[in-house]
Amino acid sequence: MLTFALTFGFTAMGLAMLLNIVRLVKGPDTVDRVTALDTLYINTIAVLMLVGIRIGSDIFFEAALLIAMMGFVGTVALAKHIRRGSIIE
């Protein structure tokens, strides 16, 4: 059961990440791409969780937490740059 769920999860997440990349490549606007990147970050967290469950260790927790933080910061910085040019003002 669990194994099946995991397989499904991995497939789905892999697909999701590829879709993000599609949007990231297609654009058409930079904001679209940034959105795609943001989503990619979030999906990565999901993947980490799945991996953690599969190998039965929560050693990836910090990584996931950091991805959440860093993804946010990155998105904020990019958005601010698009909106304002300078991000620290």
Add this chain to the structure above:
Amino acid sequence: MIGELVVSLFILVGATFALIGSIGLVRLPDFYTRLHGPTKATTLGVGALLLASVIYFSALREGLSLHEALITLFLFMTAPVSAHLLVRAGLHHRVESRSRAPAEDHGHPDPEAPI
């Protein structure tokens, strides 16, 4: 056994939602609607997966393990803000929108930002 079932269930749900969110990101017509994908489906999707992890480690492994909840909290705090900023950027960039304009104008969408 029950635990495993629940975990699997959450995994399925979470993965599905995350996937749907990403599908939306690709499929939806314009930027502003696309934005809904990540901000919702993904957050819940990931939320469900995190919950799965919590249950897994708490039930099937030794001891209570809640710290994935932190990530959820984190996402719930940040995802809307990211979306917010992105929309602002989009508006500022005059990214074409298929959406109906607001009923009465309150200075939206943001004209040349008055600074």
Add this chain to the structure above:
Amino acid sequence: MDFLVMEMLVATGVGAMAGAGVYLVLRARTYSVILGLALLGYAANTFLFASGRLSVGLAPVISDDALAYPDPLPQALVLTAIVIGFAMIAFAVVLMLRAHADLGTDHVDGPGGAGR
């Protein structure tokens, strides 16, 4: 020998990053060069990391129930390398800005560099 293994992915991945890095480093504009530096840095780090060989699903953390450990030494080296690489890139970025401000162009060969 079987080529569909993790090793091949890592090798090709490093190769791809290195190749892209080289191409970018050879561009005429400082910004591209710095992107290239970043990619080359990734490639180098991964390469160095790979010198400890690959191991999946382990952690270099001593514990009683761990069966095996990955090679920690390359990891330590790469960790340092990443930070140093960042310092280097930061410096290069500021250098680029300074050059742009002083020379009025971001061409690697300075004013008139575009000619060559």
Add this chain to the structure above:
Amino acid sequence: MTLLLIVLLPLVGALLPAWFIRWGRNQSALAAGVVTGTAFALLLSLSSSVFAGEVPRADWTWMSSIGLSLAFMADGLGYLFAFLILGIGLLVVLYARYYLSEKDPMGRFYAYLLLFMGAMLGVVLADNLIVLLVFWELTSLTSFLLIGYWKHLPEGRQGARMALVVTGGGGLAMLAGFILLGNIAGTYQLSEILQMGEVIQAHDLYAPMLVLVLIGAFTKSAQFPFHFWLPHAMAAPTPVSAYLHSATMVKAGVFLLARLFPALSGTELWFFLVTGAGAATLLFAAYVALTKHDLKGLLAYSTVSHLGMITVLFGIGTAAAAVVGIFHIMNHAAFKASLFMNAGIVDHETGTRDIRRLSGLWAAMPITGVLAIIAAAAMAGVPLFNGFLSKEMFFEQAWALEYQFVEGVPWLLPAIVTLAALFSVAYSIRLVWSVFFGPQAEDLPKPPHDPPFGMLLPVGILAALCIVVGIVPVLVAGPMLAVAATATIGIAPPEYSLTLWHGFNIPLLMTALAFVGGIVAYWKRWAIIGLHEGPLPFPEAKRIFDGTIDRLAAFSHGTTAALENGSLQRYLALLVGAAVVAMGWPFLTGSWSAGPGPGTPLDGMSLVVWAILVGAAVATAALHRRRILALVVVSVVGLMLALAFVHLSAPDLALTQLSVEVVTVVLLLLALHLLPKEGPSEDSIGRKARDVGLAVAAGCAVTAMAWVILTNPVDTISGFHLAESYPGGGGTNVVNVILVDFRGFDTFGEIIVLAIAGLGIYAMIDALGVPDRWKIGSPDDEVRYPLLLTVITRLLLPLALLVSMYLFLRGHNQPGGGFIAGLVTAVALILQYVASGIGWTTDRFVRDYHGAIALGVLAAGATGLGAWLFGYPFLTGWFDYFELPIIGEFELASAVLFDIGVYLTVVAGVLLMLVNMGKIRNASAAAPDAADGEG
């Protein structure tokens, strides 16, 4: 020890005359004399042992790995040469005191002279090929200084240049030869090499080695075709000519022939090369000498010719011939040096050296005349003078020849020799007769008269030697010749008789012919001279030389210009190309190949990640001109890399990679704001194709390399770290323990690098003119500081700090640590700057990042020093466990303190970089929102 002193004394003592000159010329000369004299005395102190057949040695092993040792030995040959160098050196010092005029900087002259002396001594006393070579080149350099001593004379400078180029170039060839020789013999120690003559001559590389070494010797000894530099070196002050170009330096070449005689001589090749060159030089130079009108020019060519004679003797290769060679070296040194000084006197007193103007000086300067006649007679080989003896023996050897140049004409060499002797008689007569006899010259620049005694004394001594050796050779020259010859040929020399009268024999006949012909030649000289000044002139060596030099210079200019057009792009391309070739070669040659490999199995997720990573990397290259987009794609690469690290069980790396990734993105965004958002499309198709080619090649090479490494078995030293981490480092996260404990020193160095980078950036930006105080944007400026962002970031800050604390504290035992914690903190604070602006944040936060950096580095350093206090090496880790109420057992490790240092430095460094870059914009944007239109 004495040996080393002998060599070092002149080299070090060279300072004295240059220093003493402030008290006067005499003092300077005296200093030089004392130095030389002391060295001479030291040498003489060795003579008893040398004549007893011993070989004093001095040996300091220097780089035994390459067989390099500072070794000296004074065997007979070395002793003889050292004797000549110091003895004649002493005379030259005295002579030069009177020769040099008031205007000449005498201190410098003596300094150069002593330097040269030391170098020369090094050459003749060296017991190691390399040492010999070093001093050899040193003689070339010092002689350059001496020849160019009169800076105001252009020909002086040119002559010096020519001499340096020719002899120096020869020296290089010789270096190659010596290295070959060293490899053949398996040692650079001369005394050992001399023992293994047949081994060397049997070796395949004998021929090339011999040629190279001979080039060195011939250039130095001005043998044909390298003879041309010597006449041009005559622009030097006469003492120099007397010293370098008759007695010592030009003898270095023949010395080398003598030195390596046992090892190299005796083969047919040796005979043809050496004797051939010698014979050609001998005849040609003697002939030219006759046609020279310049006293010193004449002497120069005669020197060349006599060197040719010595070369011939060594070339013949028999022990007996070698003995004669040595003997003539001594004799030639004596009479040629005195002749040069003599010419110097004439020049000095009359103001000219042109034989056509000089005439009938006898009346004015009889003493000089007498000395000149003696020396010239010796040169011509008149009986009762030393020259006669060596020349007779020379004829003897030339007649009794084992090889022949042309089959069936055994008389060829004797003929050449006789002809050369004929001309040497002729120019000797011209040297004396045309100058001192005949009608009084009227139009001399100065009224001639005999020089001061100090100038005559050296000439006199040498002339006296000529006579004494000529009459009673056995008494005077016998012993020294014996030891020298023994040393040269390695065995006891064969029977030879230093007597005046050998009875009527072929050599005597040859001598007679030479004299008769010589007188005739002198009588008919104007016919010969006219021939060469008219219809067929001698090839002008200088013009050819200069032409060659110019063509060389032009060529090198051309190549440089072709390679270096000042484009960094091109240089980089060349570098990359070279690197690729270097990387690819081992694969092509097959010296690197893939191993069996553990073959870690694949899973779908890895494939996806890999695909995204590769795609993103390539996309970055493709999209680099759309800069923001490229940045987004790069961060995708970084993210995927972090995932890969996680999957490949390197959590710490993943954490670091993630944080650094974001910080880099912020950094580049800051920079991007000040740069064009789009790169111009300027690359030609060709350039693109070239770079794509390079990139692909590099990528493939790297891939192959990684594949080889990954599939070959590993031999790691990490077993130690894994085993020692907990018991030795008190931590279970081995990576962190390695960073802060085992390899703490590296980490210490690294945070210093980070700190320096931060400060460097600060300095560079500071010069861009950043106002230290900038306007505080109002908190409710919705456009700049969107409310949501501001509020959320304020909520996040404490949480982020808490997380970083968490990562920091557990770092020692779980993934985390000072670096990562520092980066997280830095990011959290940067977020404040982004959300609320520099002004607002700086008002609420430490401003002094420099201080923080310093504090961090100090903390880390202090940990290390702490280890010192307890008597451990720098940065030795310490830890222990404590028991506290409630809290229970907890650990205290010095590593934690160290980590705090790392933490502080990272935080402050990153902030320093980013915040200051943020300031640029505020400084540069005069209009508050130049940015608003773009973006």
Add this chain to the structure above:
Amino acid sequence: MSGRAEASTKSGFKLFPHPVLTVVLVIVWLLLVNSIHPRMIVLGLGFGIAIPLFTRRFWPDHPRICRVGVLVRFVPVFIWDVVIANLQVAWLIVNFRRELRPTWVVVPLDITDPYAITTLANVISLTPGTVSSELGPGRRTLLVHSMDVDDPQALVDRIKRRYEAPLKEIFEC
């Protein structure tokens, strides 16, 4: 927001600059270390006190939560809405035939407290097909983009009734 929700229940002692924050931090810490060993509690308290002191100046006006009860009632409603919202959006995405009617609506704001506004904006973004897009001048209006609306006014009313009202009670008194 859930963190602050739990926090508010224990808001007591006033000797800390931000007692709520302190509690939140202790809880978060315990979550992080994933244990309730006394050592960790002590450590967490240490940080809970130290960090607010350090970040004190970043909080010019700290949020005041007066009506805890309302908050307690609000949270489940919110979570329920999130789930519903996700289902709806998911359906909208996967249902290819349906034609979307994306709309911009302007929500006039009665609340002024920045924390309240922020919370509202976040809540809106996390719930049915809406993303809070832009604060109007003077923070009197909030521009919201909705994925699929037939009656904009109804949406506005729903937002004001269902979210703004309780938040006003919670934050402003």
